[in-house]
Amino acid sequence: MEKRHAWKVVLAALAVSSTMAATAAGYPDKTINYIIPFGPGGESDISARFQETTFKKLTGQSLAIQYKAGAGGAASWSQLNGMPADGYTVMGTNLPHIVMQPLEKNVGYKTDDIHTLYWFHFTPDALLVPADSPIMTLADYIAAARKSPGALTLSGSGTNSSNHIAQQRFDKMAGIKTTYIPFGGTGPSNTALLGRQVSASWGYTTVQVQLGKQVRCLAVAMEQRQKKLPDCPTFKEAGFDLVGGAYRGVAVPASTPAPVQARLADLLGQVNRDPAFIKIMEDNGFAMLDIGPAEMPKFMADVKSRYEAIAKEMGIRKR
Amino acid sequence: MRWSTALFWKRLIMFGIDFLLDALTPLNVLLALGGVIAGTVIGALPGLSATMAVAVLVPFTFVMSPATALISLGAIYTGAIYGGAYSAILLNTPGTPSSIATTFDGYPMAKQGRGDLALTLACLASVFGGLVGAICLLMLSPPLATIALKFGPVEYFWLAILGLTLIAALSEGSLVKGLIGGGLGLLLSMVGIAEVGGDIRYVGEFQPLLGGIDVVGALIGIYCIPVIIGLVANPDPHLKSASTGNGFRLAEAVGALMRSKVNLVRSSLIGTVVGILPGAGGSIASLVAYSEARRVSPRQDNFGNGEPDGIIATESANNATVGGGFIPTLVLGIPGTPPDAIMLGALLVQGIRTGPTLFSEQSSIVYTFIWGLIIATLLMLPVGLVIGRYAFRFIVGVPKALLVPSVAFLTILGSFAIHNNPHEVQQMVVLGIIAWGLARAGFTPSPIVLGLILGAIAERGFVQGFLIGRARGNIAQEFFGRPIALGIIAFIILGLLYPLISARRARKAHTTDTDRRP
Numbered sequence: 142m143e144k145r146h147a148w149k150v151v152l153a154a155l156a157v158s159s160t161m162a163a164t165a166a167g168y169p170d171k172t173i174n175y176i177i178p179f180g181p182g183g184e185s186d187i188s189a190r191f192q193e194t195t196f197k198k199l200t201g202q203s204l205a206i207q208y209k210a211g212a213g214g215a216a217s218w219s220q221l222n223g224m225p226a227d228g229y230t231v232m233g234t235n236l237p238h239i240v241m242q243p244l245e246k247n248v249g250y251k252t253d254d255i256h257t258l259y260w261f262h263f264t265p266d267a268l269l270v271p272a273d274s275p276i277m278t279l280a281d282y283i284a285a286a287r288k289s290p291g292a293l294t295l296s297g298s299g300t301n302s303s304n305h306i307a308q309q310r311f312d313k314m315a316g317i318k319t320t321y322i323p324f325g326g327t328g329p330s331n332t333a334l335l336g337r338q339v340s341a342s343w344g345y346t347t348v349q350v351q352l353g354k355q356v357r358c359l360a361v362a363m364e365q366r367q368k369k370l371p372d373c374p375t376f377k378e379a380g381f382d383l384v385g386g387a388y389r390g391v392a393v394p395a396s397t398p399a400p401v402q403a404r405l406a407d408l409l410g411q412v413n414r415d416p417a418f419i420k421i422m423e424d425n426g427f428a429m430l431d432i433g434p435a436e437m438p439k440f441m442a443d444v445k446s447r448y449e450a451i452a453k454e455m456g457i458r459k460r
Numbered sequence: 461m462r463w464s465t466a467l468f469w470k471r472l473i474m475f476g477i478d479f480l481l482d483a484l485t486p487l488n489v490l491l492a493l494g495g496v497i498a499g500t501v502i503g504a505l506p507g508l509s510a511t512m513a514v515a516v517l518v519p520f521t522f523v524m525s526p527a528t529a530l531i532s533l534g535a536i537y538t539g540a541i542y543g544g545a546y547s548a549i550l551l552n553t554p555g556t557p558s559s560i561a562t563t564f565d566g567y568p569m570a571k572q573g574r575g576d577l578a579l580t581l582a583c584l585a586s587v588f589g590g591l592v593g594a595i596c597l598l599m600l601s602p603p604l605a606t607i608a609l610k611f612g613p614v615e616y617f618w619l620a621i622l623g624l625t626l627i628a629a630l631s632e633g634s635l636v637k638g639l640i641g642g643g644l645g646l647l648l649s650m651v652g653i654a655e656v657g658g659d660i661r662y663v664g665e666f667q668p669l670l671g672g673i674d675v676v677g678a679l680i681g682i683y684c685i686p687v688i689i690g691l692v693a694n695p696d697p698h699l700k701s702a703s704t705g706n707g708f709r710l711a712e713a714v715g716a717l718m719r720s721k722v723n724l725v726r727s728s729l730i731g732t733v734v735g736i737l738p739g740a741g742g743s744i745a746s747l748v749a750y751s752e753a754r755r756v757s758p759r760q761d762n763f764g765n766g767e768p769d770g771i772i773a774t775e776s777a778n779n780a781t782v783g784g785g786f787i788p789t790l791v792l793g794i795p796g797t798p799p800d801a802i803m804l805g806a807l808l809v810q811g812i813r814t815g816p817t818l819f820s821e822q823s824s825i826v827y828t829f830i831w832g833l834i835i836a837t838l839l840m841l842p843v844g845l846v847i848g849r850y851a852f853r854f855i856v857g858v859p860k861a862l863l864v865p866s867v868a869f870l871t872i873l874g875s876f877a878i879h880n881n882p883h884e885v886q887q888m889v890v891l892g893i894i895a896w897g898l899a900r901a902g903f904t905p906s907p908i909v910l911g912l913i914l915g916a917i918a919e920r921g922f923v924q925g926f927l928i929g930r931a932r933g934n935i936a937q938e939f940f941g942r943p944i945a946l947g948i949i950a951f952i953i954l955g956l957l958y959p960l961i962s963a964r965r966a967r968k969a970h971t972t973d974t975d976r977r978p
Contacts, residue, residue, distance in 0.1 A: 180798065180801070181511070181515050181798070181801060181802040181805065182795060182798070182800075182801025182802050182804055182805045183801075183805075186802075186805050187805045187808050187809070190518075190805060190806070190808075190809045191809060193519075194522070194809065203519070205519075206519075207880055208515065208879070209879045209880060209881060210671070210879065211670070211671025211672070211674075211879065212652065212653050212670035212671040212672075213653065215653075215670055215671070216668070216670060216671040216879070216881075219667055220881075245658070246653075246660055247667075248667070248670060249667035249670070291931055292931055292932060292933070293931070294927070294928050294931045294932070299655070299658075300654075300655075300656065300657055300658035301658055320927060320928075320930075320931035322613075322656075322924050322927050322928060323655070323656045323657070323924075324924070325655050325739075325920065328738060328739075328794055328795055328801065329738060329739055331793075331794055332608065332609065332738050332788075332792075332794050333612065333613070333924075335609050335792060335794070336608070336609030336610065336611070336612060337609075338612035338613065338928065339928065350813075351793045351813065351815060352792075352793055352815060353793075353815050353816055353817060354816065355792070355815075355816060421811070425808060425813075
């Protein structure tokens with residue numbers, strides 16, 4: 142009897158240790174589900190595809206990219222913590238979305254519920270006009286807006302998106318008034334710009350790279366000029382402290398075991414520092430970012446206080 | 461006329477016998493064939509849409525060369541758009557949103573025992589429409605891309621209103637019930653967070669509704685569930701078996717197609733142009749083509765009761781959107797349809813940037829791909845005919861005890877696959893049961909679905925147009941002062957007044973006839 146009992150203990154211990162080994166050391170030993178909370182073809186999708194290639198090179202495992210669009214990402218983020226917490230389900234996460242959405246309405250999650258492991262890049266906001274527009278510079282743009290307040294129309298992706306925030310912040314900084322027309326994503330917003338349905342567009346640096354000579358970039362919201370767009374000045378050069386855009390990261394369900402989280406964060410960091418990955422990202426107009434678990438608490442505290450202040454300025458409050 | 465034919469061949473040679481040969485490598489042809497077969501099967505299953513078919517294939521294309529990758533994606537895309545016709549005709553449930561309008565006449569034909577003819581017609585029309593779209597892509601891409609840019613929010617608004625006028629035409633029996641159904645669809649389209657403005661509507665405290673009613677899920681529920689309940693409740697066989705039983709009925713179908721050449725060409729061109737418009741897509745193209753075919757047809761009353769012209773219009777139009785949609789995608793870098801958006805992303809990963817420089821700098825990829833698309837479209841003919849023949853026999857012959865659970869399983873699989881989320885399954889079932897109740901009260905599903913799809917487009921266009929007009933200080937000029945908008949408004953008025961005019965003319969003819977009598 143004693144003997145059999147001991148045998149059980151040994152077996153149990155073995156079982157426990159083997160699962161622990163499996164969750165940390167063997168990870169990842171199968172395909173990881175990578176949920177993109179938006180539709181296919183957007184910036185989140187494209188950067189995830191770039192990550193997938195490098196991730197596979199590093200680990201031999203695939204990232205199975207799936208789309209779960211709805212409510213500007215909220216449909217997926219509100220379910221994140223109910224998903225399998227074994228490290229084989231990860232989800233794309235975005236700023237300013239995960240801060241702004243819970244501020245303005247009850248979306249089924251709070252900013253702190255989203256357990257972001259890594260912020261890996263951002264698409265800086267950029268102010269664009271059609272190539273044949275009489276507006277040649279940022280100074281021209283401000284002058285045109287002063288001349289007839291509210292008459293300049295600007296396309297951008299969605300209400301309270303990064304583009305919308307940039308428009309609101311810049312109007313305030315420059316003391317001008319323009320009209321923001323929200324479109325359903327970057328694609329329709331670009332079409333409206335190219336078709337001269339609007340006078341200008343608050344887009345991203347990626348848009349300028351994608352549309353090439355069809356549009357002219359007046360300024361980008363970056364600390365330094367984007368390597369791929371050397372002719373486009375920063376807002377800072379003109380004296381406006383406007384830096385921002387749509388930030389992208391990877392989150393996991395909060396109850397994912399700590400060793401798995403650490404291993405995954407390490408892998409994401411390796412992907413993010415891969416020279417080939419950096420090159421293809423920058424060639425497509427993205428700007429790199431490298432916020433891992435160590436810097437995460439401070440970074441999140443910063444962005445939260447920053448966006449909360451902006452939300453107050455824009456008059457966004459929970460309805 | 462002769463010079464234009466000469467010009468055509470000259471351009472054709474200019475655009476590359478070389479590229480045609482590149483497209484004709486065994487690997488490319490094999491992948492085109494595989495893509496068309498896979499696409500047709502995926503498209504035929506309700507809920508598995510063309511967008512999904514393309515998205516699933518994308519990772520596999522990373523190992524291929526860019527042109528080969530594009531050919532396989534284009535083949536699966538065009539196959540899926542066509543495949544939607546199978547379930548539309550045989551089960552009265554559109555396989556993809558693009559084939560909603562195919563149910564209008566396809567299923568009545570199948571019920572009358574002419575399902576084989578309907579399938580062959582759909583195949584021929586799809587191939588023709590697909591070729592028109594692809595040839596426009598080959599020959600006229602740069603000039604046609606400018607059309608995409610001429611359509612602003614206001615034009616989309618009027619286009620959606622034009623589509624909504626179809627409700628009047630589709631309301632068999634009762635116009636009032638059709639309008640109520642359309643209104644219900646419009647209400648459903650407003651559920652969730654407003655795209656423009658961000659307001660939350662009709663959600664209550666139920667979080668999953670924030671994302672709104674998913675069109676594909678609603679489509680499956682509203683069309684499939686009543687069919688399933690009907691199959692169970694009704695002891696009659698599902699479809700009559702073919703009366704003639706010679707399988708393809710190819711000669712008959714070709715004859716029907718020749719008789720409606722004008723319809724075929726017009727619908728293909730409508731499909732191409734609507735495909736060019738970003739955000740519109742196959743569902744709108746086939747609805748607009750259907751309403752035009754019906755408006756000018758001498759057999760108007762037969763539409764909705766198994767009129768071959770209806771199938772010809774919708775199927776040629778929806779496959780023409782494939783080539784049309786690639787025009788802004790490749791020329792401007794703006795995706796014309798959702799599958800185009802996925803392909804654009806897949807190309808970026810390959811290091812290919814679509815946009816104005818693509819045609820000059822990487823012409824070999826573009827033209828090889830376009831030829832590949834043409835080859836894939838042609839392959840759809842044998843593939844479609846063979847699959848069609850067996851699909852029809854299978855659906856007619858399969859016992860109901862097997863058919864009902866299979867369709868029920870597919871509806872759940874399809875609605876789950878939209879977002880990999882059980883919420884869409886619940887939504888599908890609830891809407892389906894409501895639709896069944898409404899059908900018993902005499903409400904047909906199509907006005908509801910039209911309202912749901914077009915309501916969102918109309919609202920978006922209206923609010924954006926209003927904001928732009930207000931900023932420019934002239935709202936009326938924005939809505940009624942743009943030439944394309946005025947053209948669409950003319951079609952709307954014509955479509956609404958046509959029944960009145962033709963009725964009056966018929967009355968007049970009748971009275972003069974009686975007056976002349978001695």
